[in-house]
Amino acid sequence: MFQFKDVKFKDILDLPSLSIEKNQITTLVGQSGSGKTTILRLLNKMISPTEGKILFKDKQLDEMDSVTHRRQVTMLSQTPIIFDGNIRDNLLIGLKYQNRDIPNDTTLQDILRKVQLNKKLEDDAQKISGGEKQRLSLARVLLLDSPIYLLDEPSSSLDNNTEELLIKMITEYVKDNNKTLIMVTHSNEMANKYSDTIIKINKGRYIEEGI
Numbered sequence: 370m371f372q373f374k375d376v377k378f379k380d381i382l383d384l385p386s387l388s389i390e391k392n393q394i395t396t397l398v399g400q401s402g403s404g405k406t407t408i409l410r411l412l413n414k415m416i417s418p419t420e421g422k423i424l425f426k427d428k429q430l431d432e433m434d435s436v437t438h439r440r441q442v443t444m445l446s447q448t449p450i451i452f453d454g455n456i457r458d459n460l461l462i463g464l465k466y467q468n469r470d471i472p473n474d475t476t477l478q479d480i481l482r483k484v485q486l487n488k489k490l491e492d493d494a495q496k497i498s499g500g501e502k503q504r505l506s507l508a509r510v511l512l513l514d515s516p517i518y519l520l521d522e523p524s525s526s527l528d529n530n531t532e533e534l535l536i537k538m539i540t541e542y543v544k545d546n547n548k549t550l551i552m553v554t555h556s557n558e559m560a561n562k563y564s565d566t567i568i569k570i571n572k573g574r575y576i577e578e579g580i
């Protein structure tokens with residue numbers, strides 16, 4: 370699905386060849402600063418390679434227009450993003466931005482149940498805990514029903530159980546709905562437990578593929 374060909378990004382990444390497959394859970398592991406998040410940012414078209422090219426479904430990612438890309442690839446960032454307003458406003462903002470149909474409250478309540486967020490749609494989104502904000506962000510991106518999800522490691526403020534719950538939820542969703550997930554984690558344990566493929570990155574270079 371994604372193929373890296375002689376990709377370099379500044380002096381941070383040097384990836385002569387790397388493939389990421391469709392309908393799989395691929396996890397990038399490696400030490401802090403090894404370039405894992407930079408790979409996700411390349412796939413999300415937030416940055417472009419300084420050399421080489423990335424193919425997405427055999428077409429050059431750089432040449433793909435942002436609207437088409439945005440409908441296919443959704444990134445869940447390290448820090449949850451919560452907007453002013455209530456839980457409903459926060460769930461709908463991505464769909465509204467993309468001019469998509471607005472689901473009814475039953476669908477929204479179902480998604481809250483799926484991410485185990487026991488709150489009302491009218492509750493103030495700013496007044497929920499860090500772990501709840503992370504799950505609200507997850508619910509918002511799941512509503513986008515994107516074929517490909519990118520998940521950066523949840524912020525270190527989350528305890529291990531909350532982090533694992535989040536990974537469990539998104540990996541189950543991805544498997545149940547035949548989607549593709551590319552995620553980043555420091556934890557080899559989490560990678561082994563939830564991935565189809567593990568890609569190890571060391572100082573910007575791909576060193577090993579596992580599982």
Ligand SMILES: Nc1ncnc2c1ncn2[C@@H]1O[C@H](COP(=O)(O)OP(=O)(O)OP(=O)(O)O)[C@@H](O)[C@H]1O
Pocket residue numbers: 379381399400401402403404405406407408555
């Ligand atoms: N746009 C940029 N320009 C210059 N340097 C950058 C840029 N983006 C990231 N870096 C640097 O590149 C290196 C790799 O960063 P990256 O965030 O990809 O690592 P990581 O493996 O995800 O780390 P962590 O596990 O700590 O999140 C870091 O040293 C970072 O400071």
